[in-house]
Amino acid sequence: MKSFDAIVIGGGQAGPFLAARMVEKGMKVALIERKFLGGTCVNAGCMPTKTLVASARAAHVARSGAVYGVNIPGEIAIDMKVVRSRAEAVTMNARNGLIGWFAGMDGMTVIYGHARFEDPKTVSVNGETLTAPRIFLNVGARPVIPDLPGINDIDYLTSTSIIHLDTLPRHLAVIGGSYIGLEFAQMYRRFGAEVSVIEHGPKLASREDEDISDAIADVLRSEGIDIHTGVSDIAFARSSDGITVATDSARIDASHVLIATGRKPNTDDLGLDAAGVITDKHGYITVDDKLATNVEGIWALGDCNGHGAFTHTSYNDFEIAAANLLDGDDRNLSSRIPAYALYIDPPLGRVGMTEKQARASGRKIMISTRPMSRVGRANERGETKGFMKVIADAETKKILGAAILGIEGDEVIHGIIDAMNAGTTYPALQWSVPIHPTVSELIPTLLGDLKPV
Missing domain, CATH: 3.50.50.60 (FAD/NAD(P)-binding domain)
Structure with missing residues (x-):
């Protein structure tokens, strides 16, 4: 020993x-x-x-x-x-x-x-x-492999194996509309594959507020990704040129299937x-x-x-x-204050509570949103998809959470992450003088527009 x-x-x-x-x-x-x-x-x-x-x-x-x-x-x-x-x-x-x-x-x-x-x-x-x-x-x-009809009869991919592909799928069917699946969906669409996303729940990225989920779906659809939500039945079968993915509402002729249903x-x-x-x-x-x-x-x-x-x-x-x-x-x-990002393009940066969580907490809250189309940097770069959203406690003036879906959202969110960890109130952060022209310069403006809901 x-x-x-x-x-x-x-x-x-x-x-x-x-x-x-x-x-x-x-x-x-x-x-x-x-x-x-x-x-x-x-x-x-x-x-x-x-x-x-x-x-x-x-x-x-x-x-x-x-x-x-x-x-x-x-x-x-x-x-x-x-x-x-x-x-x-x-x-x-x-x-x-x-x-x-x-x-x-x-x-x-x-x-x-x-x-x-x-x-x-x-x-x-x-x-x-x-x-x-x-x-x-x-x-x-490690990736979870769900017990779905026909899954053991096909050669499926996981988030671990797909990174080793050195050929381009003709049509990639992504099973699961959460963070991992959505990143690969957009990635392979941009490489040139046809892509379908199949999600059991009513929305993509179900952890997010509905407005964020809807905006994510809009981004992906605008690039030609086919999205199926609310799918209750999925089955697989080999076909002459790939894999047939049959759902209760569609039949997809795929060359490759990515299982992205959690870990x-x-x-x-x-x-x-x-x-x-x-x-x-x-x-x-x-x-x-x-x-x-x-x-x-x-x-x-x-x-x-x-x-x-x-x-x-x-x-x-x-x-x-x-x-x-x-x-x-x-x-x-x-x-620890929870924070993470979804690396589609534009990315989503998230910290703290969602609006749904804040409302459920019983607090008196304030919310502010701002479309990326009103951000100078986004217009200069021609990347105006998405929006900013911040939630604050009306009584303590503390920031409860924020979501930035837009150009450089994964970096911009750190200004709010730092403020929340430091316990800074939103009126104090509102008086910061950010650099122009940046995406971050809109944070004080976003905070200044907070309204009770």
């Missing part, structure tokens, strides 16, 4: 950085990863997909050149092999950077293999037994029962406000704890754990 001061299971965006901090403190740490360092973000999520999004946008801009007085003769051709190799290079650079970083750390032992608990202080991997007083789980999540935590094969670690009905590991599980000495970080499924929330889990365990601080999960 090999003894360590700490064992980290999973090489995503929380565990490895915590392992590095513990090594800096002179601890002996084992980092166990079953496949690739970097987790979903580096290998199958943010980095490769946003690289693909950038290629798709380049194609879209090239096709739109004439609007800006830039004439490009001939048809815009997409070389999917180059597109794929560029995304792969970004992933490999990041992954190899992590490998090199950890290789240079005294006290860090990286082990590739599948770890399972033997008891609360012991795990086995590759036939070896390791023990430590502290064990951190950062095992991530589930990688907790079902860790031997959590042997350690006594509790999970919820969906398999997420239950944690307290400090990210500790019900078993002393075991913590769960990142996607597997159900408190955010983003790289930035996973990294913040690392920050919380490191601050509390290594720096003598007192940080809590509950103090």
Whole structure:
């Protein structure tokens, strides 16, 4: 049996950085990863997909050149092999950077293999037994494959496998109208494929307010994406030239099918029962406000704890754990203000409550909206789709939430994220003097238009 001061299971965006901090403190740490360092973000999520999004946008801009007085003769051709190799290079650079970083750390032992608990202080991997007083789980999540008629008879894609495509689908059917599915839908439409999105719910991006969901649908439809919502029945069958997707309202002749119906935590094969670690009905590991599980000495970080499924929330889990365990601080999960983005183009930046959530809270609220067509930067760039929306507490004057669907919305939202984290009231933020001409300069104007509802 090999003894360590700490064992980290999973090489995503929380565990490895915590392992590095513990090594800096002179601890002996084992980092166990079953496949690739970097987790979903580096290998199958943010980095490769946003690289693909950038290629798709380049194609879209090239096709739109004439609007800006830039004439490009001939048809815009997409070389999917180059597109794929560029995304792969970004992933490999990041992954190899992590490998090199950890290789240079005294006290860090990286082990590739599948770890399972033997008891609360012991795990086995590759036939070896390791023990430590502290064990951190950062095992991530994977795509959910729904039990739909005919699904096992077809070769379907997931968000993990689609990034390796080096040919262009004739017609891509996306099953699921949430964030991952919508990014791939627009991306492949811009590459030149026909695209259909099939969503069970009544709206796309169902987490959002209806006005945001409707605006997202308008953006995608304007680019020629076929959207089907409120679909109750879906079945698949092989056809002579691809896959038939049959719903209660349509029949789609697809060449490829992407299943984008959510993700589930990688907790079902860790031997959590042997350690006594509790999970919820969906398999997420239950944690307290400090990210500790019900078993002393075991913590769960990142996607597997159900408190955010983003790289930035996973990294913040690392920050919380490191601050509390290594720096003598007192940080809590509950103090985190939720924020995220949807990387269609234009992107959606979101923070805090939706209007629906704010109304349900019983607060007296104020709301302001402003179309991107009234933003100078958007007009100058010829990208006026979308709108801004902010929600505030009428009594405390605190900002409760905001959504910016529009050009640079994923960056502009940070001004509001920072204000909310600092506890700044909207009247104080309203007096800031932003730079012209930017999208952010409209935030004080947006706040000045807040009205009770």
